[in-house]
Amino acid sequence: MINRHTIFDYFTQIMIIWGISVLSLCFFCILFGDAANGYSSIFQLGSAGISIFTLIQFFALAVIITSLKFLFFTDMLIKNLSTVMRSVMMFACIILSIALFAAVFQWFPVNQIKPWLMFFICFFVCASVSVLVSVLKEKSDNRKMQEALERLKEEEL
Secondary structure (H helix, E strand, O other): OOOOOOHHHHHHHHHHHHHHHHHHHHHHHHHHHHHHEOOEHHHOOHHHOOOHHHHHHHHHHHHHHHHHHHHHHOOOOOOOOOHHHHHHHHHHHHHHHHHHHHHHOOOOOOOOHHHHHHHHHHHHHHHHHHHHHHHHHHHHHHHHHHHHHHHHHHHHO
16 A cells, blocks of 8 residues: 655654654753753753753754655655665764754754763664654554455455
8 A cells, every 4th residue: 555645744743753852851851951051052941941942943853854754765766775774874864963953052062972972872762762663553554454455355255
């Protein structure tokens, strides 16, 4: 079955990524906000909250990530590339985008190793969960499709 995506699917994906990002920021803000105040622009309000400017930055990043997913996982632009290579290239572009945002918006001191180490740990955990959820969803969708095909075959007999 060909799955045609609409603009609503695109916006839904943006909102999912942004929502999870904001929820994660809230969690980190509560835990580390006061300690990170002055160290990171993300935590400029300490544990009191997240600035509107930071929320807009994360929304822009969600748009970029969703656009990269569209770019790498539709056959409109990239045709003869394996799923693994598409994934590697997409994640590399996401990391570069986040690094650019970190530098431009001073999310953390980009000349220090500890913030990068923490970033890569968080990114790896989030990316792993995302990939796991995607794989489980695909298996579930395939199982449902197989069951529907079996029911259709039984009805024809």
